[in-house]
Amino acid sequence: MRLRPVTWCTVMVGAFSLWAALRSDAQESLRGGTQTEEEVKEAAKQPYANDLGSDTIDVSSYPPQMQRAHVLFSQKCSRCHTLARPINSQWATAVFWEHYVKRMWRKPGSGINGAEAKQIWEFLVYDSQVRKLDHREVFKAFRRRLLEEFRQRYPARFQELYGGAEEDAVRLW
Ligand code: HEC
Numbered sequence: 001m002r003l004r005p006v007t008w009c010t011v012m013v014g015a016f017s018l019w020a021a022l023r024s025d026a027q028e029s030l031r032g033g034t035q036t037e038e039e040v041k042e043a044a045k046q047p048y049a050n051d052l053g054s055d056t057i058d059v060s061s062y063p064p065q066m067q068r069a070h071v072l073f074s075q076k077c078s079r080c081h082t083l084a085r086p087i088n089s090q091w092a093t094a095v096f097w098e099h100y101v102k103r104m105w106r107k108p109g110s111g112i113n114g115a116e117a118k119q120i121w122e123f124l125v126y127d128s129q130v131r132k133l134d135h136r137e138v139f140k141a142f143r144r145r146l147l148e149e150f151r152q153r154y155p156a157r158f159q160e161l162y163g164g165a166e167e168d169a170v171r172l173w
Pocket residue numbers: 024040041043044045048076077078079080081085086089091100101103104105107108109110111112120
């Protein structure tokens with residue numbers, strides 16, 4: 001059987017998605033399964049390269065519905081870490097955002113309900129299209145700079161998060 005390039009792409013994305021999900025779930029179970037609200041707050045303080053970028057988005061040209069969803073996103077996704085974390089993330093497609101929004105929503109003390117999670121997910125998919133996927137190379141170059149700065153400032157954390165997978169951390173998923 002021969003797979004077309006598009007099919008291969010889907011397989012690869014699926015494999016990475018599974019790997020990322022399993023890796024973070026394994027990290028969670030190492031910490032003892034279900035985290036308490038306090039443990040979540042502590043875990044959220046661990047830095048990501050994303051955190052070094054801007055924590056605001058100019059949504060003035062976005063449709064009204066997306067501007068409303070942006071307000072919700074700003075309120076709900078800044079409770080445990082800065083908004084820079086999702087804004088400068090390498091996650092950009094519907095599949096990946098579904099995984100991460102669900103993951104955040106299920107954390108104890110998230111203060112997010114199902115309807116809000118869906119609106120935030122729609123916002124992230126729209127925003128990632130216009131700001132990241134439509135300017136793929138520019139965004140990748142930006143991620144590269146963030147990662148380099150992060151490597152210099154937090155060498156151990158850099159190794160833990162991105163060691164050996166730097167290119168995966170630069171490209172959009
Ligand atoms: C209850 C606290 C909490 C809330 C609310 C929260 N997060 Fe997080 N977030 C975390 C923690 C803790 C981590 C560290 C990694 C992990 O545990 O998944 C994290 C990590 C992340 C990451 C980095 C994950 C990676 O591997 O690249 C992204 C992106 C993210 N959050 C997006 C969001 C979005 C989008 C929202 C709003 C829907 C949100 N967060 C709301 C606690 C929270």
